[in-house]
Amino acid sequence: MDIDALKDLVSVSKKDMYRNFFHRHKKQIRIKKEHVAVRNLIKITEATLMLSNRKGFSAMSMRDLSAASGLSTGALYSYFSSKDDLLDMIQQESLRVAIRVLSARIDGIRDPQLKLAQAIYTHLYLSEVMHPWFYFSFMETKNLKKRARRKAIEIELRIEKIFIDIIAEGQEAGVFRDVDKEMVAGMIKALLQDWYLKKWKYGQRRIPVEAYAEFLAGVVESYLRVTVKTEQVDKSWV
């Protein structure tokens, strides 16, 4: 699996993504023309991600956002109804893309080992390509209003469920050991998360995403792999 493939995929569909973004939130966006909306939603979103990931969403002022996006504060409010609403929109979109791409890329794969590896690689590469989104989504979840936070948590658990299910399939097929699948899925999730939460660290150590992916897949594979009990092997030769 190649990261460039995913990069292209996301990059090419960037406009599509924002088109969806626009249509999904049409109620709160007062702009009529799609191409105008898309153009400025890109500016607004990217500026928001940049500023928020630097010093936190609540520390970002609308004047900051105005300056960074190139739109006046008044114009901004044609694209969302409130600051909280802007947070909701970006958060929602982030999780939606994540679960959609992940589901699509593992759909139809039979072999549990392949499927698990594919899920890991996809999540990792996607979080690499959409790093600001993932980082934002994690950091700002607690700033969401109650209802939105519930939904965000629910989607996150659904992503984890994907991994749980794959492991269960592998166990039924007899290719994975009978370990606590929820624990292992949680572990995978934590390690996937570390890649985008501690990006600065891995960058500093010059570890590319491919190396991290290989390492992570290796760890998981070796933990789940069905093996002969080593003690038995040893004793049989004595």
Next chain:
Amino acid sequence: MDIDALKDLVSVSKKDMYRNFFHRHKKQIRIKKEHVAVRNLIKITEATLMLSNRKGFSAMSMRDLSAASGLSTGALYSYFSSKDDLLDMIQQESLRVAIRVLSARIDGIRDPQLKLAQAIYTHLYLSEVMHPWFYFSFMETKNLKKRARRKAIEIELRIEKIFIDIIAEGQEAGVFRDVDKEMVAGMIKALLQDWYLKKWKYGQRRIPVEAYAEFLAGVVESYLRVTVKTEQVDKSWV
């Protein structure tokens, strides 16, 4: 190893901890009497952790803090010189305690496997007992001013270095496999982190810290354990 032992240790020394806190930041604290300072530093710090971990430090106002701590806004400024300064103080103290307790608890242990397990258990239990501190420290690092952030990152890397060194010792002693020790240390760190970042999830699943500790130690041990060489895994699907 028992979590209650650590709990007692931290609990008993709570006042001591705040006494250190007080003396270390005497320059910026205008209160003279130690017992007064300690009493109110406890109130202020616990209120800050509570409010910040709920909606973020920058979203917490000094009026919020005043109400939650029981001190007037004016009085608060006898305990720190600015809001940023308060953030610095708590952040610093958190990391300082973590590295001090961790170092003390593994000091003198010869056996690398024991030492690694002890480090994992200590970090995990400590983050359980001091959960609000750990969560705060992680979430608010990026809100620190440049110099303070550099220092925070440096301490975090020093904690990771502890794990790297233990793994290196184990490899030299021949009890750990020759794997990338920095990667494994990073993995351990990520999984330790997950415990206090996703506490709600593990609580929801009724997984106590002891179970998580055992799982994590098991994963790491099984990955590092020296085994008979297995055949090369086919990675053609990657």
Next chain:
DNA sequence: AGTAAAAAAACGAACGATCGTTATATTTTT
């Protein structure tokens, strides 16, 4: 032991700055 002066600590109103948001005016596109 009692009390007045001094020191320490806490209070709370008020400062200017900045916040999110909106109403109105202006510019751009249709």
Next chain:
DNA sequence: AAAAATATAACGATCGTTCGTTTTTTTACT
């Protein structure tokens, strides 16, 4: 000319912080 989009200025609310005052505690002295 109409509609759509953007800009500007201003609103009240709230922010971090300060400062003069009041309350509490300690000290000093009879």
